[in-house]
Each structure stands twice: as C-alpha cells, then as structure tokens.
Amino acid sequence: MSWTTRVPLLVGATSICFLSAAAASNYTSSRPGHHLLTQLSQWREHYLSDASSHAAGTGGVRRHTVLAWVLAFLAASVSSAGGVGGGSLFLPILNLVAGLTLKRATTYSSFMVTGGAASNVLYNLWRARGRPALIDYDIALLFQPCLLLGVSIGVVCNVMFPEWLITALFSLFLAFCTAKTCRAGAKIWRSESAGAPAPATAARHDHKEPLLLGGLPQPVQDDGGQAARNGGSGAGAGAGFPWKDVAVLLVVWLCFFLLHVFIGDKHGKGVISIKPCGVAYWLATVSQVPFAVAFTAYIIYAKRKKQVAHHHEDGKAHSSVHTKTETLPALALPLAAFVTGSLSGLFGIGGGLLLNPVLLQIGIPPQTAAATSSFMVLFCASMSMVQFILLGMDGIGEASVYAGICFVASIAGVVLIERVVRKSGRVSMIVFLVTAIMALSTVIVTCFGALDVWTQYTGGAYMGFKLPC
Numbered sequence: 001m002s003w004t005t006r007v008p009l010l011v012g013a014t015s016i017c018f019l020s021a022a023a024a025s026n027y028t029s030s031r032p033g034h035h036l037l038t039q040l041s042q043w044r045e046h047y048l049s050d051a052s053s054h055a056a057g058t059g060g061v062r063r064h065t066v067l068a069w070v071l072a073f074l075a076a077s078v079s080s081a082g083g084v085g086g087g088s089l090f091l092p093i094l095n096l097v098a099g100l101t102l103k104r105a106t107t108y109s110s111f112m113v114t115g116g117a118a119s120n121v122l123y124n125l126w127r128a129r130g131r132p133a134l135i136d137y138d139i140a141l142l143f144q145p146c147l148l149l150g151v152s153i154g155v156v157c158n159v160m161f162p163e164w165l166i167t168a169l170f171s172l173f174l175a176f177c178t179a180k181t182c183r184a185g186a187k188i189w190r191s192e193s194a195g196a197p198a199p200a201t202a203a204r205h206d207h208k209e210p211l212l213l214g215g216l217p218q219p220v221q222d223d224g225g226q227a228a229r230n231g232g233s234g235a236g237a238g239a240g241f242p243w244k245d246v247a248v249l250l251v252v253w254l255c256f257f258l259l260h261v262f263i264g265d266k267h268g269k270g271v272i273s274i275k276p277c278g279v280a281y282w283l284a285t286v287s288q289v290p291f292a293v294a295f296t297a298y299i300i301y302a303k304r305k306k307q308v309a310h311h312h313e314d315g316k317a318h319s320s321v322h323t324k325t326e327t328l329p330a331l332a333l334p335l336a337a338f339v340t341g342s343l344s345g346l347f348g349i350g351g352g353l354l355l356n357p358v359l360l361q362i363g364i365p366p367q368t369a370a371a372t373s374s375f376m377v378l379f380c381a382s383m384s385m386v387q388f389i390l391l392g393m394d395g396i397g398e399a400s401v402y403a404g405i406c407f408v409a410s411i412a413g414v415v416l417i418e419r420v421v422r423k424s425g426r427v428s429m430i431v432f433l434v435t436a437i438m439a440l441s442t443v444i445v446t447c448f449g450a451l452d453v454w455t456q457y458t459g460g461a462y463m464g465f466k467l468p469c
Helices: 003-024 025-057 063-081 087-097 102-127 135-159 163-193 243-261 278-287 289-314 334-349 350-362 366-390 398-422 428-458
Strands: none
Touching: 003 087, 003 243, 063 087, 063 102, 063 398, 087 102, 087 350, 087 428, 102 163, 102 366, 102 398, 102 428, 135 243, 135 289, 163 334, 163 350, 163 398, 163 428, 243 278, 243 366, 278 289, 334 350, 350 366, 350 428, 366 428
C-alpha cells in the first residue's frame, strides 16, 4: 500500500475514531473537553469585546475586522490561484476572527466566493482576447445542470444526516481527494522534470486539440474562425466569445434559481412562500430532476449535431485520441457533476473544492481545470448570494466589502501563479496549490467539526438521523 493511499485512510480513520469516541464517552469523561470549549468561548468573547471597545473609543474599524480583511485577502488570493472557491477557508475567518455567527458567516462567504470567482472569470476572459480561452465551456455546459441538481439533493441529505456523520464523511472524502490530487501533481512534476510533456497537458498544450463528446471530435481552432462565428465553445474556440453556450448556462441558472425562490427555505420563507413540505413544495423540488435531464439531453444533442455538421463541412474526421476526457462516454461528465454537486450540498460547501480535483482526475490540464472550475463556481455561488439578498439578509454592505476584497485578491493570486508557472515551466504548481488548500481544509473541517459534535453531545442534543421536514 503506497503512502498516498495510507494518508487518507489514516486521516479519515482518525477523524471517525475521534467522533465515535465523542459519541460513546459518558458525561463525566467529557467534562474536561467541555471545560476547554468553555474557556475557548470565553477567550473569544473577551477578545471580540476588547476589539469592539477599542474601535468605539477611537471611532475606527475594529481590530479583528481589519485582521479578518487581511486573512480574507490571503485566503482569496491562494484559493483563486488554484481555481478553488475558498469557502472552507472563509468560514473559519469570519466566524473565529471577525466574530460573526455561523449563519451570517455563511451568507458573507457566498458574497466572497462570488466576488473571487467573478474576478477570476473576468481576468481569464480578458486574457483570452485573440487567444484560445482557458475556460472549457463544453465541460461547463455538461456539468452545470446536473451539478445544480446534485446540490439540491445534497442539501436534503444534509438536513437528514447527523452532524457527526457529515463531519466524518467530509474529513474522509477530503483526505482521499487530497492524496489523489497530490499523486496527480507528483506525476506531472516527474514528467516535467524528465523533459516530457505533462499528462493531459501535452494533449491540449496550445488548446488546439479537439475535445471529443460521445466519440465525436470537436472542431479545432484552425478552421478559419468558423467555430467562433457559429458561437463555438470549448478551449478551441479562442477566436470569439461563445455567446450561445453562455446564454444556455444563464437559462439553466435562471430556471434553477426561480425554482429555489419558489421553494423558499425550510421555514417557508421566500419571495413566493409555500407551505414547507406540502404538495407544492415537493412538486417544485422534484421538478428539478426533469429540468436537469432535459437541459443535459439538449446540450448533448446540440453538441453532437454541431460536430457532425462540421465534419460534413470539413470533409474529414479528427480521429486522434489524446486525453482521458476524449475517451469518456457522453454521460460520464453529467454523472460526475451530479456526484460532485451532491457532495457539495451534503457538506455545505460551494463546490470548487471538489470540482477542481474531479476535473484533474478526468484528464483536464491544470490551468484549464482551474479556470473552468472558477467559471462553474461563479454560477453556484451567485445563486446562493442572490437568494440570500432576496430573503432579506442583514449586513449586505459589510458583505460587499468582503466581496470587493476577494475580487482584488483573486486577480493578484491568478497573476502571481501565472507568472510562477511561466517562469518555472511547471503547471504542476497549480496542482500542488490545490492539494495544499485541500489539506488545510481537511484539518479545519475535522477539528472544528469534531468540536461542534462534542459540544452537541455534551449539551444533550439529538445525534441521530432526522426527517427531511
């Protein structure tokens, strides 16, 4: 058994054993842990009250707020460089440093992830002027409907599953993905050191090779600009912006958004309020399935039809197979998106932390994976942000400040990692950066999740499964 396999098993087993011990211990043995949590809570309240008193006395911004801004800037720059949303890093900063409640920290985090992802996408679009785009719109189209459907199903599971099980599963899954991503980075690093093209990167180094969809190759860039004139997509359509693909993505986003607004939250609060868990509620919830299936089927059909038309026009077929993505069945990406979305909804994260490793594992080059992941995170995070606004959240102004900080930080992070990659010639740096973020997130989620579970147990909270309503 290799070390990359032992690491996730060890971390996952450790977290599960810790959580199980918390659930199995009696109240007497838990008193030291309860005392420690009480001391930490008192210290944090004292720290925040001192900072608030200092700000009130000087008429300025609170010290812990400034510290939260600085940490948010650093977290956003690192996360954006790796194509990860950063929500798993923002939540501890907002909750522990800024002193926000977990509920408000979640709403602020959606603003921050949206700001960072928007900055990343705009920079990639600006950078792609006259050159092949890093964003793979074909993958985004195939991912988005099933990704949003999976998020909805994952949220239902999140309500039903106990906290200790979610924490244990999340820790185990993150540890496993961290090891897999690290192994992929090591493989690319060895290829770069040997002077050979990195796996997957060589296939689409200049984004001139086609991406096959269900066995049908996509037209390459050197087609006289025909792909761009037809609203072409994918990495190969660098001569023009794929307006048709983006329009389809916006329609998908709007349909799912309207459904979520109609459903409202678990208390029936929404722009159009309906009775929670009533007939209309479940009809609106289940209707997401045919929506996702219909959109996915239409996208696959439209892509295949376009590819066949290009084959007839060119009079030749592109039969070369270069990447893992090109050999995947047409439904492989939608299924991967559904699983990723379900895990994102179950674990309560934006999805970027899971999207990037999935794209890397199916053979997408690191730079394309990072840019495409940020593009998809923008749709998911913006949906949450707009929903929070429509539901009347408090502190929109302060949340916008955090979003602005992340917007600027993301540009800095992307520019910095781009220069590092260009200077070193190693795209594996992006993979290792993603690995570092995932490893840090694993530690944060395991530690604070375990503390929350311990607090619930010592407080006599119910630790079993719940009904969705």
